[in-house]
Amino acid sequence: MAQAGRRWQRTLFPWLKEFGFTQTHSDQSVFTLERTMHTPNGPRHERIHVGVYVDDLATAYLHDDEHSLYRAFVTALEARWNVEDEGELTDLLGIEFTREDGVIELHLLSNEPNN
Numbered sequence: 001m002a003q004a005g006r007r008w009q010r011t012l013f014p015w016l017k018e019f020g021f022t023q024t025h026s027d028q029s030v031f032t033l034e035r036t037m038h039t040p041n042g043p044r045h046e047r048i049h050v051g052v053y054v055d056d057l058a059t060a061y062l063h064d065d066e067h068s069l070y071r072a073f074v075t076a077l078e079a080r081w082n083v084e085d086e087g088e089l090t091d092l093l094g095i096e097f098t099r100e101d102g103v104i105e106l107h108l109l110s111n112e113p114n115n
Contacts, residue, residue, distance in 0.1 A: 096109050
């Protein structure tokens with residue numbers, strides 16, 4: 001269905017806002033959420049960013065433990081919809097993503113075959 005992505009976004013975007021996300025002004029498909037999470041080591045301020053492209057979500061986060069904001073978000077998302085975490089993002093829309101020491105780097109993928 002040609003409009004399936006748009007219909008999904010009409011359902012997803014209000015849910016993200018209800019969960020506490022703020023839609024960015026520069027790109028209506030990017031959302032940010034900041035929250036203080038309670039951990040065994042005390043409170044921890046966290047932030048996650050979610051980019052939506054048709055029916056895919058790309059999420060940037062720093063903490064991924066059972067007390068993290070990311071885990072709370074994924075748990076709530078899975079409780080609402082039948083979704084699947086496909087793991088670490090490696091490429092999307094011709095861009096390669098690498099992550100090391102909390103830093104995300106983006107590189108354009110080459111269309112040229114390797115020599």
